[in-house]
Amino acid sequence: MNYPVIVINYKTYLETAGKRGLELAKNAEKVHADTGVDIIICPQMPDVSMIASEVDIPVFAQHADAFPPGGHTGAVTLEVLKEAGCVGTLINHSERRMNFADTEHIVSLARSMNMETIICTNNTAVSAAAAALSPDAVAVEPPELIGGDISVTTADPEIVKESVEIVKKINPNVEVLCGAGVKNGNDVLKSIELGSRGVLLASGVAKAKEPAKVLNELVEGIIKKI
Amino acid sequence: MNYPVIVINYKTYLETAGKRGLELAKNAEKVHADTGVDIIICPQMPDVSMIASEVDIPVFAQHADAFPPGGHTGAVTLEVLKEAGCVGTLINHSERRMNFADTEHIVSLARSMNMETIICTNNTAVSAAAAALSPDAVAVEPPELIGGDISVTTADPEIVKESVEIVKKINPNVEVLCGAGVKNGNDVLKSIELGSRGVLLASGVAKAKEPAKVLNELVEGIIKKI
């Protein structure tokens, strides 16, 4: 990842499925081309290969299972994700929590495959634990703010600052992102002022009437800063 | 579904990922075109949309989560699967078991969306329970034979016969498929003689040196019969 970065999690919104998901990816690609700001997209699982083949910005998975290739019906391995065009994966999102051993396995395996990982966390203590696994980044998101209207940077700036402090203390190579309620350029700007290196967001873009416009606003927050 | 049917579960084999998965789909499409025998493919999740757009045979998911569209990171909804080109889904595979309520939800929701469901089961009693949910089909597979060298039709023909009997007693509209260890046309033939309407297989095709050849052999079993 290059930082600052904006990570767009498609989740399972109708608005990000299929063609609309591809269109969102194209919009993100254009904003990146226009501004140089890095945008990572995390498409819905069935669309990963299709979307990754159509855009030239980094594609992450929303999740990966700690299974090797083989007889694991319904699972998604890092191996198939890499072949599908993913360069990394979110892991342990509040909506898809994972145990320690499996998270560690995915982080280590990804590293050996030159893929990147962002471990999502729900509070400062968990950010610390995640940092100890040496992912590329930790993304702290208070679950109660996810999908809401108030940005974590307004509602709970301390969690961002404290996560940055503790993560850097445990492993200075791990970057911190933040998310939950992030909607506009001010939220992004604030997140960077708090020491994070980018934001993770979903509904703010996915459910926007004009996603392209929202993307541009988000990026402005970063451009102002750098 | 048209019966008899051959369902090919890609699982998470390296041999079915990406391009090789697409090639397998093309082979299945060709065998169907040549013989008229119905073949359903269940690609790896990240490839579903990509493969469904390239072939003209039915594509099923390997699994679907009982979540509505929305904030469910890492999940796969029926809605996105339909948009990705799936016409149905396996559910409750031995490698991805699901609880009663979620299975019932997926079966009912699929029905309302004109999608089809195959509930996988591990024994006769579970086949009966699955039939009571009125899926399109029940696929019985003794877990200890999955991925092995001996076909269920040889190792445990009774489980197929008994599943057919009890499923038909509970709901005559539900068809029975069988799987586990199925490798060739004789196994398919035998499965149909036992009352099933098709087979579910994975490694037999996925790990074959010449998948196209194996597909042809499987279909011969059906052609002999009909």
Next chain:
Amino acid sequence: MNYPVIVINYKTYLETAGKRGLELAKNAEKVHADTGVDIIICPQMPDVSMIASEVDIPVFAQHADAFPPGGHTGAVTLEVLKEAGCVGTLINHSERRMNFADTEHIVSLARSMNMETIICTNNTAVSAAAAALSPDAVAVEPPELIGGDISVTTADPEIVKESVEIVKKINPNVEVLCGAGVKNGNDVLKSIELGSRGVLLASGVAKAKEPAKVLNELVEGIIKKI
């Protein structure tokens, strides 16, 4: 089980832990002794052995795991439950759902150990599926009514009637109980009029100021009927 029956699920309420749980058990024992109406109690897991040794009414577990005795830290097997004094178990409660294969395993294993099972279900279709596994009883509880103030017998009497019909059609030996919001004797009476053979309840007793009084009222509903 003897029917009609009142099943009291302690869940994890503070009010049913330890000594208060034992006191509730003693109250249930007294009401049974006074009236002859059968009451089953399902204590909190750590108290099962302690409570079962102190009362002379049937004790069920709230849940059992589909593991054999052995290396399964944190699990609860039917074997240890039997030794602890349980004569049966609830299974697949809406708050602890279980997959088909594991539920079937517990029901079959319990039968072979002369223990009884009540499969909890969330709707009519799932009641049908559960009946196909031949437990002793199916307890239908609409999840949205659990813990609420309106009894299933008032809010959704159809689900009880329909569950009775379909369960009896699939397996006449399986009895139907109902639950969710059940609070007093009228609810019990109504449930029996709808064809169920008893009720499953939790907060109505557990959180009552005077549990003994509530137990007496519940039993009155049954006594009126028989």
Next chain:
Amino acid sequence: MNYPVIVINYKTYLETAGKRGLELAKNAEKVHADTGVDIIICPQMPDVSMIASEVDIPVFAQHADAFPPGGHTGAVTLEVLKEAGCVGTLINHSERRMNFADTEHIVSLARSMNMETIICTNNTAVSAAAAALSPDAVAVEPPELIGGDISVTTADPEIVKESVEIVKKINPNVEVLCGAGVKNGNDVLKSIELGSRGVLLASGVAKAKEPAKVLNELVEGIIKKI
């Protein structure tokens, strides 16, 4: 906890259920009385209250669920465990893994309730992550050695040394225990020489013909050292 400590995990062995579990607890109590060495027992869940009321050595749970008291059928809360006489709990055992957020919740809640926690881990990286959550101790156990005949201290001494180093670096207040294959006093002695403060064992005691004798041998390893 006082260190060095021997933690006996009853798991779900038939040999530790009910009366035999109580007898094992009595044996552990006697060895402690005779030698002063601390022994913690982790009974099977249904027996926790019964056993805790009969012995005067610390009782831990094998697991606790991250639920508050309330409507959580089949779950085990810290609150009921405390009332049942537990002074702490194992968490995240390889046979009952838990996600980050829930583990952190249990560790924090236990601290606020004056209960102790031991987070089980499967490798050095996970030991580091666990230490970041500030439990009382981390118990490292390579899963492939659990239940086997070769002690971790012989098969993989590095994992113990490295876990001690990294845990102490992240949080010097957290102690390290080790387990898997531990069977006798030499294994205990070796574990302490490697920097751990005690052992976690199960089958070595639970399945022994003479558990009391094995307990005495284990303690000798500690006495030699101190």
